[in-house]
Amino acid sequence: MASGFCEDCSRLLDEFCVYLRKVCREFEQKIRDVFRELSQCTCFRIAPESSFLRRRRRRRTQELLSLHLLCDDETQLLNQESLHALSRLASSEDTDLQTTAAMFYLHVSHHLKSSLPDAFMEPVMALLLSTDLDVQKTISLSLVNLLAKNNVCKELVIEMGMLVPILELFQSGDAAAQCHSCACVTLLASSESKSEAIMVDGIMPLLALAKSYEPQVQQNATWALLHLTQSDWSTRILCEVGAIPVLVLLLQSSDSQVQFYSCTALCNIAAVREHHPKLLSMGGHFLLKSLLTLVSSSVQKNSTQACRCLQTLSRNVLIQEQLMELDCLVPLKALLKNSSPVRRESAITLLSALSAHPPNNDVLVSEGLLEEIGQLLHHQTSVIITHSCKIITDLCGSSMGQQAVMDSLCVSGLLGALLSPSVSDETSLHVTSCLYHLVTWDPLKSNLSVTITSEQVSRLVRLSGLIQNPQLSYNSAAIISTLAMTEEMAQLLRPHYITMLEYLLVFLKKKDVKLQQLGILTVFNLKKDGGFSSLLAGSELEAQLWKVHAQTEETRRLLQMITPLSPSPVDP
Template sequence: MASGFCENCSRLLKEILVCLRKVCREFEQKIGDFFRELSQCTCFRRTPHSGLLRRRTQQFPSLQLLYDEETQLLNQESLHTLSKLAFSENHDLQTTAAMYFLHVSHHLKSPLPDAFMEPVMALLLSTDPDVQNTISHSLVNLLAQNNACRELVIEMGMLVPILELFQSGDATTRCHSCACVTMLASSESKSEAIMLDCIMPLLALAKSYEPQVQQNATWALLHLTQSDWSTRILCEVGAIPVLVLLLQSSNSEVQFYSCSALCNIAAVREHHPKLLSMGGHFLLKSVLTLVSSSVQKNSTQACKCLQTLTKNVLIQEQLMELDCVLPIKALLKSSSRACRESAVTLLSALSAHPPNNDVLVSEGLLEEIGQLLHHQTSVVITHSCTIISNLRSSSVGQQAVMESQCLSGLLRALLSPSLSDETLLHVTSCLHHLMTWDELKSNLSVTITSEQVSRLVRLSRQMQNPQLSYNSAAIISTLKMTDEMVLLLRPHYITMLEYLLVFLKKKDVKLQHLCIVTVLNLKKDGGFLCLLAGSELEAQLCKGSNMAVLQCDSPTDPLSPRLQVLR
């Protein structure tokens, strides 16, 4: 049977049909993708509850969650219905009430009337895990948005069921209960009575033999140490001994939380007497034991805690008495970057105290640092430079530096493309100071490569960071002009003349002096003399020679070498 359309129209209609089918298939695919993603959200995992909620709102018209205004959500009829549901022994009815509060907690823009807290209390006492999860989530939201009066929550005795949720089999419920306790303890009213009501049960739970309960309690205590006010209360009621004992827990999470909490406490000097009040250096021994933990984040955190403690000289001395160097030094070989960085940072802090330096050198720290410099991260390099600079002044430090790989490590660090100017400043400053030793100066001239010389020249000519430029040029000025060194320097003579001219024109006497010293050193090569002759640098030196005569009062004057440059 004929379609009644011409050939062209039939063709077009078929193409339209094909396009429509293609569009429908793509639309179907996209809709399917959207719903698969939505189904992963916890909102859609509660579909039984959502269906239940819809049925309940039909039975209780006052619970019109999705359409009513806030004032209608919180009217007397809703309160009456919620009370019936919450105090019911039927878990489905309790779930309906809990879901109602969860909805309210997401949309409420003003404080929840006090009367509505009674049903919340009843729901917290429910034995149904889903009800516990939902109502604890609701309470977290209400507290976080200051829509629930924290003082009222405490006065109503809600803290007891909230703390009991620490033992819930559901991890989300446990997190909610911890969050509730933390927010209650940090009440803006700063009532010590409220704080004590929260902290004392937490400390009791922290001593629990139930690992999960102990872990959650310690997590909550850690969060309380993030406030100076709550930290002071914690210390006053005896939290420090509890936290120190928890360092020896068999649970690695408990160890981490307690160590982190002690680190926060140690950051405030007024708490140090209480930290030291435990006899036999018990705190330091416990943290040192944790340094050797097989759990990397725990050993890292232990180093951070000790670093905070070492700001107190007395604690630092006690730490050295406990032979702390060996376990800390062992972390420098860790495969974990965080472990290496935390260990070298702690050792850098210890090296800043001169009485420790001979011990640090005798323990072979400089040998380790020389090897560590090959792990080129900014933190490692910066603190390694600090350690070398601090230890080189000790009675045995100079020899140890020369016998170690520190010099080659510093030279290698120069070539790292990822280092910031600040880190390079540490490297060049350390090298510059080491070049005051003739033996190391000779070693540098033998070991330095063409790439490293090029790097120093480039750093010398950049003037954005004057100190970095000065340090780099100062290192070059110490190089012994051997035949090999001359070959390395010759390609850079023109560039060097440029930055030396800039130095000479500066009003800074230190830069002028460095220019003259460098020229005196480079004059040993006839090739440099040829370039210098007739250059602007030579003209400036001649121009300044008369001024130098006026300024040089003694042979030790920093400008005195200027008189000899043209001879």
């Protein structure tokens, strides 16, 4: 390819390059000469290399070469020769040799498919005790990989005392070293070893580090404590050695990440009911107050995690009562109005758990929760709809709750949820179950008949025909069967009479008495409209009605033969 220069320019550049190379060679030679003379002066105290050092360097080179050759063949990785070489390298005071051994273990940790022989753990311990942080980081990462793949025995690691140097890495100030240390502790926490005393000795430094004034150290220590709560065994030890007060205090940390880690750890602990007494042992409802404060956090993940922790704790009735005493509705109602769907969902999930406890219901109703739910149903997500249905069903068990439902937007919100294109059949099942529950009360039945629209009627008719989903079909058809057959309602239903005849026929042909009875009730209600009566006359549905009638009469006649009947234990 042409250079783009003319012949003269090219010649001048070539000459310059030749001259530059010559100058560089001369300068290099001059540097060599100067440093050769300097090295002979006693000022620098550099003695000529002895034969011992030459042999040591040669041996080092041979060991490095042998290790590289060993790494190419997995069958020779763990032989006696490599063990001896690793032991020499790990016990050396030369950090270069220690690094070589640590790198060998790192290579092994990536490629080893079998178990690492116990004898190969001795050099690991020596490398963990190295004074060089890079060596410690490399070997601790190797240990993480080996533990994660179950290539080493966790119990052996603990018994050899490796937990101590691993935990000391927390104080190194190096983020990578602290991360490796945390990962090792987390993996060791799943050990089934009965050496609890050793594990306690390992956890105590973590608790001390969690109280550190150094943000990064505190964050890493809390992260490790969080992962320890993922094992039942280590969680129990944590609770026994006093980790709960430390974690509760960390909820008030100025570091949002520490708040999140400690809150998640407490949530894991709260999942085991036997730990609840210790969780509540701090006086003045300190834990619950701290969590309620965190509910209002500006950091979304902390707010939602605090709600989740309170929800887990609320399975305990005593804790529910304490939450109500602390006026927990104020921050939760504020979250229901938040623009973030995640925050709204976390709040309504906790409120759903509270509404399941009947003694809370009058307070929830009087505090206007149903009004909030009615408005919230118009910001539909599956989680919000599902828990809203549960709350409405729980709270309308009293006359005060029924009136609050009628005064709110709950019914229109539920009907609107039926039309949402994003609502699944599973969510529709919750909606129809709630609506069906509401129409069992006469005032609410009238409210529904006045509120429902043609689109919502069409949706209920379509769902009634989903025979492959029996409960959804039943709920939808049951709602239709209760609608007051006014002229306005008849106008909404007339376009669907043919479809309704089809699913009612299926109901009557089923052996399920409940479906047959629903079919009969629906026909009875629809016959109030002359248009439906005309379609029914001479139809297959009418013929099936006579069959069911005949079967019922025959059953009644046979039952009369058994006289007298004993009173039913269910309905005397």
